[in-house]
Amino acid sequence: MEKDIARVLLTEEQIKEKVKFLGSEIKRAYGDKNPLILCILKGSLIFTADLVRCLDFPCTIDFMQASSYGLGSETTGKLKIKKDMDTDVHGRDVIIVEDILDTGVTLSNLIPELKNRGARNVVLCVLLNKPERRRIEVKTDFVGFEIENEFVVGYGLDYAEKYRNLPYVGILKPEVYENN
Numbered sequence: 001m002e003k004d005i006a007r008v009l010l011t012e013e014q015i016k017e018k019v020k021f022l023g024s025e026i027k028r029a030y031g032d033k034n035p036l037i038l039c040i041l042k043g044s045l046i047f048t049a050d051l052v053r054c055l056d057f058p059c060t061i062d063f064m065q066a067s068s069y070g071l072g073s074e075t076t077g078k079l080k081i082k083k084d085m086d087t088d089v090h091g092r093d094v095i096i097v098e099d100i101l102d103t104g105v106t107l108s109n110l111i112p113e114l115k116n117r118g119a120r121n122v123v124l125c126v127l128l129n130k131p132e133r134r135r136i137e138v139k140t141d142f143v144g145f146e147i148e149n150e151f152v153v154g155y156g157l158d159y160a161e162k163y164r165n166l167p168y169v170g171i172l173k174p175e176v177y178e179n180n
């Protein structure tokens with residue numbers, strides 16, 4: 001695995017510190033609101049697991065797997081829910097936890113879906129933000145790191161389902177995806 005990584009972008013230590021900081025920011029805003037922490041599978045698995053351990057107040061956790069199709073030249077795409085959550089979000093404050101905000105297509109569809117279901121408030125916590133790639137504006141409430149337009153893996157992020165288990169975020173060598 002390591003041999004496919006061109007460069008470590010964010011070390012375990014940097015991520016840990018940032019996750020702690022995000023936890024304290026979330027506490028300030030939602031510490032008394034019993035928020036629903038909504039982990040978007042699969043990429044946010046590790047980020048969510050670390051983040052919720054920094055939240056020392058009541059909250060609940062649920063999971064959803066969603067993607068968008070009709071991406072081609074369209075900007076809107078259509079939300080495709082692969083796995084839905086069990087929680088009734090009616091009246092809840094929902095904090096969506098995402099690994100990376102890229103084009104914004106998926107989240108720009110997911111947020112209205114949760115509001116339609118009656119969520120009181122929906123906000124977004126992303127570990128990584130790639131603003132250069134944005135096709136649809138999405139409001140981010142909690143952001144870990146802004147990164148350049150490079151393909152990254154590790155700490156939950158994959159390429160072809162691999163590298164999620166790397167403990168850091170690294171830039172994948174282009175030849176890895178060029179050879180596929």
Ligand code: IMP
Binds near residue numbers: 043100104
């Ligand atoms: P979007 O914002 O709708 O384009 O979707 C973002 C999703 O694309 C993320 O949840 C990731 O699964 C995937 N993604 C985007 N950029 C990267 C990357 O650099 N590495 C790995 N996955 C990525």
Ligand code: MG
Binds near residue numbers: 158
């Ligand atoms: Mg992915």
